[in-house]
Amino acid sequence: MTQHDWHPTTEQLSAFLDGQLSSDEQGEWDAHIKTCEQCQQELAALRLTVNLLRALPQPDLPRSFALPVNTAVTPIADYSTQRVSRSPAQRRRTWPVVLRTTARSLCAIAAVLGLFLLSWGLLTGLLRPGSGTATSMSAPAASSAQSTGGSASGGGGSATSRNVPPTATHPQASSAPEITPTAPPTMGPYAVKPGSPQKSDHTAAAQAANPLRPVLAFFDISTTGGSIALGLLLLLLGATGYILLLGRRPKARAP
């Protein structure tokens, strides 16, 4: 048996059987196969496997697969690019349902948030009709306070106390606003900056130039009126959206 330091891959052997070698491969192959007994045997085994497969009889048909004449035509535009595991109806309906469910959840959350803000505004307005409400609001106002709270600080007299970030972990900040500038160690990293006097002057000046200030001030949740207005808006939008989306759902999903 002749020794060779190179042999064609099994893939090349297989492709050779089907005449699928590239011309380069074919050249190398022809020279090799004549002398390499090992490859000749490999090729013979592979060829026999293929011959066995080709000799398999076609199974008898159990019946004719002709379609009934009344088969409905519902053309699907790009059927060939899709997997056929899901029925076309399923595919059409999945995305809108997911979107609608998500939108409905968001509306519900907005409505609940609005209701919360509204009741909070009404409660604080009723209990403490004075100006001290602003500081006690900062904690529950959550994330929305961070976006509006900055511009709000320019509007009132107690600018330093309103700059306190609305983190619930610092209850002493809201209950005793006058000590915040002198007590930086108890504050988080956000609070240190606005706590220093020169910094708060600077931010107040910058915010005075903000053209959006009147709009934002209307929905400023650190004031009772703003809280009620924003709460009402969220509640109305959320509830309307929820009801609209709820009404359309039973039509989309057949029982």
Place this chain on the structure above:
Amino acid sequence: MSKLARDEEEELIARSQHGDVNAFNQLVSRYQQIMFGTVFRVIGDYDSAADVTQDAFIAAFRGIQSYRGGSSFRAWLLRIGANMACDHWRRVQRHPAESLDALTDEDEPHSTDFLGSLTTTGVEGNPEESLLAQELHEVIQEGLQRLPLDQRTAVVLCDIQGLSYEEVAAATQTTLGTVRSRISRGRTRLRDYLYQHRELLPRDYRLTKSNES
């Protein structure tokens, strides 16, 4: 396929695209053998293969608008059939209870009829030889079912149904290189599997490895 037959087929396809079921049924009668054969070799269960084949033809009729002329219609049809057969296989793998039901169904008469039909088309006359052929076919089918789905589909389409590499690539939505590699790996695995059952192979089909031992 002759030019006449091709023209005729194109006309049938065009009529099917306009919703003509009778035209489509002529295509069905042309291709139902290769479709059912492909699905059956992938799945390995006669009754399920019949259901999947029927579903595939319905899906093909509904989706025939998306067939663009020029490419092989056979490959386009078999793509749908192969996809559905693979989906069926995966579903059964995920829920083994269904395949157990299918196994118990094997005892019913239609299955033995089917095995009989397989052997009669194989070797004529000699009952001993036909029994051997029947066992051999079962072993090959078993070996096919042990291949990964992508290799199995490629081997069935190329070696059993006689599709070209280009048609296999179109039917499985892959490149020629991938087809070449899948067919090669599938054949090699199958060869190793058949080698383990070489006593069933007819004398003139004995694998070379067995001659050495």
